[in-house]
Amino acid sequence: MSQEPRDELEGTEAPFVTHLIELRDRLIRALLAVGVAFGVLAIWPGPAGLYDLLAAPLVASLPHGATMIATNVISPFLVPLKITMMAAFLLALPVVLYQVWAFVAPGLYSHEKKLVLPLVVSSTVLFFTGVAFCYFFVFGKVFKFIQSFAPHSITAAPDIEAYLSFVLTMFVAFGAAFEVPVAVVVLARMGIVSVAKLREFRGYFIVLAFIIAAILTPPDIVSQLSLAIPMCLLYELGIMAAGVFIKHTQFPDSEPTDSDKTA
Template identity: 65%
Template sequence: MNEMQETFIAHLVELRDRLLRAMVALVIVFICLMPWAGEIYDVLAKPMMDTLPEGTHMIATGVVTPFFVPVKVTMMVAFVLALPVVLYQAWAFVAPGLYAHERKLAIPLVAGSTLLFLIGMAFCYFFVFGTVFRFIAEFAPKSIVPAPDIEQYLSFVMSMFIAFGLTFEVPVAVILLVKAGVVTVAKLREIRPYVVVGAFVIAAIITPPDVISQFMLAVPMCLLYELGIMLANMISKPAAEPDYVAPTAVEMDRELDRIEDAEREGK
């Protein structure tokens, strides 16, 4: 009992140390970026600013909003930049408890899922935002001068980043389901029509109420689902052939007849 308690306490101490190192890395990056917090927010706001009428600016309705919103954006960027250190600390904590084959699978999955999430955010920033904001600006009545609030803009951007980041995790989810034996590649191909319908339903729920953004989320989701099926089919090993094959009833009868004939000849 004492050994179990000591082991549990040792794991807690190691977990605390790993979390502290990850937090220190995040704080250091955040402090280094803070002098450019305003410029960082300007980069985030560029897709919206490019679609606003000339001379129009975003507004801040709160007293401290012009300070806290850039700080939040800078914290988000700091987390993305410190993510390799955070992931390494998490990996160093769980790796000793994994088998060798689990480590071989976990490393590419963790790296791949991180890269796919960042690609999803980049796709949203460089392609989706410009298209959606341009569509909204063209659709808006001429009597309205848009002046978005920076806090609402940040909330919208964060929700879109998370939506597209998670969407790009579809191949990883498909591979995990196949490797865990929850579903087969053949079953995934069979339910393809339902996945397509589900992708458009999900896109309609979490994206703005315009057809363009829904398509820009649903179509990549479907394509990434197909990519996940291809990768799962490549890494899934075929079932090993059994070393022993049981004889059929006819073969057993023939063998018995052969043994009886051999005994008669021996007599």
């Protein structure tokens, strides 16, 4: 008579208080990492230096001698401080994500670890890639395009708070848009939609990508194309990755589903 396979998590349960203590310790470590990163950035390049770096694409497109302005009395202090805090969190993000992973990993099966860890790493890398693409490529093109339409009778002097709000919106938009492959892989792996259906949906997604780009970006063709085209390419990448990912994260005792077979 065959015995049922032993649960690999059997005997690993811990008291609730122990989990709370571990959660507290890992939160403290994550906050310490953010604090250390903030201290380093505050020393070099400093809050003002960080804002100058963030504003460089816009300043480069302004007419010679034009500068940005601050319409609020405390903006010259608060805005660079906010940027330093956000940069510190992004710099410490690998440590923060590791603490999250170390907390949840003991409660996951081996096949679940194969599923979760690659998604966490890839989603982080893709988000940073989207932000970098926005800063190094899109901003320069968009600001030059916008300034080319400015009348000569107008002196451009953007407000620093308005610019920060615009930059954050664009960073979130491009960072989230670059998560398309992760979303495609998750949908296929959970069996919500098959890889074959994703291929059939390709034409609809192209239209959807341009609609999203029109909503999230400024009303200029450069930024809209810069967001929509990468989304379409990343959708294709997600379809290719889904088939590979499904095969390597299958539960050991489960039979392949119909969506897996189509991969």
